[in-house]
Amino acid sequence: MTIGRRAFVAATLAGAATAALPAGPASARILPARPDPVLLLLDASAPAAFREGAGSVLPAANLLLAGRSAGDDGAALVDSIAWLAARPGRRMVGLLRDADAVLLEQMTRDGAIRCLSAAQHCQGGEAAVQSRHRITALASNAGLAGALAGQLAATGAAFSVVSERPGGAHGDTFRQDIVAAAAAQGGWEGALGRTLALIAAGHWPEQTPDEPALFTGGAGHSGAGPFALRSFVFAS
Amino acid sequence: MAAKYVALPNGVSEREFDAAIAEFRAALGDDNVFVEQDRLVSYNKIMLPVPDAEHAPSAAISPNSVEQVQACVAICNKYRVPVWPISTGKNLGYGSAAPGNRGQVVMDLRRMNRILEVDADLCTALVEPGVTYQQLYDYIHERKLPLWLSCPAPSAIAGPVGNTIDRGVGYTPYGEHFLFSCGMEVVLPNGEVLRTGMGSLPNSNTWQVFKWGFGPYLDGIFTQSNYGIVTKLGLWLMPAPPAFKPFVIRYAEEADIVAAVETLRPLRMANIIPNAVVISHALWEGGAVAKRSDYYKGPGSIPDEAVQRMVHDRNIGMWNLYAGLYGSPEQIEVNWKIIQGAVKASGKGEILTAEQLGHDHVFKYRADLMQGKMNLSEFGLYNWRGGGGSAWFAPVSQARGGEAQKQLALAKTILGRHGLDYVAEFIVGWRDMHHVIDLLFDRTDAAQTEAAKVCFQELLHEFAAQGYGVYRANTAVQEDVANLYGSVKRDVNQKIKRALDPNGIIAPGKSGIWV
Numbered sequence: 001m002t003i004g005r006r007a008f009v010a011a012t013l014a015g016a017a018t019a020a021l022p023a024g025p026a027s028a029r030i031l032p033a034r035p036d037p038v039l040l041l042l043d044a045s046a047p048a049a050f051r052e053g054a055g056s057v058l059p060a061a062n063l064l065l066a067g068r069s070a071g072d073d074g075a076a077l078v079d080s081i082a083w084l085a086a087r088p089g090r091r092m093v094g095l096l097r098d099a100d101a102v103l104l105e106q107m108t109r110d111g112a113i114r115c116l117s118a119a120q121h122c123q124g125g126e127a128a129v130q131s132r133h134r135i136t137a138l139a140s141n142a143g144l145a146g147a148l149a150g151q152l153a154a155t156g157a158a159f160s161v162v163s164e165r166p167g168g169a170h171g172d173t174f175r176q177d178i179v180a181a182a183a184a185q186g187g188w189e190g191a192l193g194r195t196l197a198l199i200a201a202g203h204w205p206e207q208t209p210d211e212p213a214l215f216t217g218g219a220g221h222s223g224a225g226p227f228a229l230r231s232f233v234f235a236s
Numbered sequence: 237m238a239a240k241y242v243a244l245p246n247g248v249s250e251r252e253f254d255a256a257i258a259e260f261r262a263a264l265g266d267d268n269v270f271v272e273q274d275r276l277v278s279y280n281k282i283m284l285p286v287p288d289a290e291h292a293p294s295a296a297i298s299p300n301s302v303e304q305v306q307a308c309v310a311i312c313n314k315y316r317v318p319v320w321p322i323s324t325g326k327n328l329g330y331g332s333a334a335p336g337n338r339g340q341v342v343m344d345l346r347r348m349n350r351i352l353e354v355d356a357d358l359c360t361a362l363v364e365p366g367v368t369y370q371q372l373y374d375y376i377h378e379r380k381l382p383l384w385l386s387c388p389a390p391s392a393i394a395g396p397v398g399n400t401i402d403r404g405v406g407y408t409p410y411g412e413h414f415l416f417s418c419g420m421e422v423v424l425p426n427g428e429v430l431r432t433g434m435g436s437l438p439n440s441n442t443w444q445v446f447k448w449g450f451g452p453y454l455d456g457i458f459t460q461s462n463y464g465i466v467t468k469l470g471l472w473l474m475p476a477p478p479a480f481k482p483f484v485i486r487y488a489e490e491a492d493i494v495a496a497v498e499t500l501r502p503l504r505m506a507n508i509i510p511n512a513v514v515i516s517h518a519l520w521e522g523g524a525v526a527k528r529s530d531y532y533k534g535p536g537s538i539p540d541e542a543v544q545r546m547v548h549d550r551n552i553g554m555w556n557l558y559a560g561l562y563g564s565p566e567q568i569e570v571n572w573k574i575i576q577g578a579v580k581a582s583g584k585g586e587i588l589t590a591e592q593l594g595h596d597h598v599f600k601y602r603a604d605l606m607q608g609k610m611n612l613s614e615f616g617l618y619n620w621r622g623g624g625g626s627a628w629f630a631p632v633s634q635a636r637g638g639e640a641q642k643q644l645a646l647a648k649t650i651l652g653r654h655g656l657d658y659v660a661e662f663i664v665g666w667r668d669m670h671h672v673i674d675l676l677f678d679r680t681d682a683a684q685t686e687a688a689k690v691c692f693q694e695l696l697h698e699f700a701a702q703g704y705g706v707y708r709a710n711t712a713v714q715e716d717v718a719n720l721y722g723s724v725k726r727d728v729n730q731k732i733k734r735a736l737d738p739n740g741i742i743a744p745g746k747s748g749i750w751v
Contacts (some may be wrong), residue, residue: 007347060324073613074612077635078392097614097619097622098617098618098619098622098623098624099617099618100510100615101624102283102328102615102618102624103612103615104392105278105281106278106326106328106332106393107393108278109278109279109325109333109344109346110346111267111270111275111298113276113278114272114274115274115275115278118277120623120624120679120680120712122622122623122678122680122681123531124533124622125529125621125622125623125678125681125684126535126655126678126681126683126684132680132681133680134679134680134717136274136277138274138277139273139274140274162680163275163603164288164289166242166273166276166277166280166288166292167241167242167243167276167280167288167289167293167338168289183628209273225529226527226529226533226622227622228619228621228622228623228624228678230624
């Protein structure tokens with residue numbers, strides 16, 4: 001990822017049009033296609049359902065594609081953080097591959113930025129059958145783990161969802177029963193996109209963070225290929 | 237769990253911590269003291285095979301001046317609150333920004349990000365701990381100064397102070413970073429400010445040019461330690477050479493590591509090849525740009541056959557030796573002939589240059605690092621397996637082919653027991669090599685995380701049994717590594733700690749050093 005190179009595509013979620021942004025100072029590069037205070041930062045290979053789910057709540061959000069497949073090479077991450085930190089009240093919702101997400105997390109260590117949700121979503125490797133989801137339980141995403149587990153249960157495929165509080169003592173996780181939800185449009189990816197968009201929009205009520213929990217269910221393979229993604233919502 | 241805080245410092249009550257936090261806020265302002273969960277998440281993100289909870293901070297504080305650091309130290313002494321100082325906190329496979337022990341307060345020095353001086357004649361700089369390599373690089377280029385940096389692989393987002401005092405390395409002729417530092421300013425645990433070397437002399441203008449000063453040379457005790465908080469560091473910068481010629485020597489077989497090291501060592505020791513050379517294994521080379529599942533989806537470590545397939549598909553070597561020549565075109569021409577001759581005489585390896593590989597992504601990022609250009613390509617390794625687990629195991633080796641082969645075999649045997657891949661490179665100094673192995677694992681997979689934890693312990697102890705020690709260690713294994721270096725060293729370290737920091741407020745447990 002060559003940080004000196006700046007080239008990315010911005011678009012509104014509502015429209016199909018894309019616009020190449022002009023070169024300029026870093027803070028000015030994400031000129032919102034619309035003056036919406038929300039940015040959707042997605043890996044170019046992220047599931048379309050996530051984007052559509054988020055778009056159903058935030059149709060005017062700005063969209064930025066990251067990852068090598070978008071020809072971005074890291075610059076989008078740098079600029080998205082600069083955009084987020086530049087003005088209070090901005091939000092960023094995203095789904096990135098591991099390498100970019102690790103890098104982005106490192107950049108959010110800034111007094112102006114708060115984490116409203118963070119989670120890992122993996123499938124493949126040694127535990128090949130199961131999809132695995134690990135959620136940082138915060139007041140702002142209370143209920144996310146159970147909701148996601150419900151959506152995963154609706155697919156019938158094997159899964160686990162772990163919910164952990166920051167600083168939570170090791171070993172205090174307990175199993176929870178899962179209530180399979182009615183399958184949402186776009187599956188669990190669509191539901192996740194929609195939920196994170198609601199969190200970003202301030203329409204997801206803050207509550208006491210979820211208790212540390214482990215949800216498991218389903219059997220067999222979802223049919224999806226291996227993936228390792230991270231979802232997040234950051235706020236300034 | 238504490239009712240009000242994510243965690244509490246060991247031995248500090250909630251009431252005492254309330255009082256300490258109130259004083260931190262008075263000293264630094266509300267905006268620079270964080271106790272809320274949503275602001276502490278980024279200080280608790282680790283990649284190690286242990287629970288995040290073991291490294292949960294109780295708070296983070298962010299001073300922006302030496303005086304504010306001193307004020308914080310006074311508060312810490314008053315309430316016995318331990319602080320874990322970080323500069324930019326990008327030490328990912330070594331523990332990131334999270335404190336070494338649960339409940340410690342992270343002292344985030346990112347706001348102390350002033351470039352205090354760059355002298356283009358003497359090629360020196362004086363910087364604060366929050367300065368990033370990108371910032372210093374931009375400063376130099378905006379002023380068109382004929383200077384080069386030496387940076388580690390996470391370049392842009394990391395910083396020279398943190399990297400140097402953790403004894404990190406880069407890839408230019410100035411790649412042994414501590415060796416090319418000159419002069420420190422340190423806030424001691426009692427609040428006094430020490431300037432090392434010539435910096436203690438009033439009106440000295442030689443602080444950044446002469447390292448030793450008078451009497452014992454102290455800078456070393458402030459690296460990988462907890463004896464003070466480094467608030468300024470002098471650096472020697474490399475004069476931009478008139479010409480630079482990067483190249484790679486690709487070796488086809490794993491056993492060729494012997495020929496690679498034996499060919500390289502005389503050239504490196506004679507400074508014909510002046511930079512910190514990298515010999516990158518195929519899984520590091522390919523892993524930065526490929527996914528494991530493209531080559532192997534079965535159980536256990538990736539088989540050698542799959543690695544061979546990747547070598548073939550991606551047209552890379554099983555070992556890839558990256559080096560550069562620096563100097564005038566005439567010097568480079570002479571040295572280039574010597575190198576070609578040495579490689580030919582060894583009967584192994586294929587030399588390729590920028591003219592042949594200029595468009596190759598990996599060659600380009602390696603060439604960038606060898607000239608101190610900012611680059612984040614190596615983060616691609618985190619997509620190799622996915623799942624966010626990374627722990628660097630980095631034993632030191634003699635720069636001998638036989639030693640490299642011995643360490644390679646030992647590492648692969650241990651990693652193989654636990655189903656982990658040998659993703660590694662050798663960084664070659666004048667007489668030593670840092671054998672850097674990235675244990676990549678999936679933190680969402682509990683069994684694999686446990687395997688990585690056990691594997692790391694076996695690596696530490698089985699390498700130590702052969703006389704090999706690491707040059708740096710992550711925050712989860714500080715005690716284990718300190719024990720391996722023996723009780724006398726631990727005792728001396730502790731005596732210094734007790735003399736300088738009797739209340740044990742600066743990074744207790746760093747490098748296994750406690751009061």
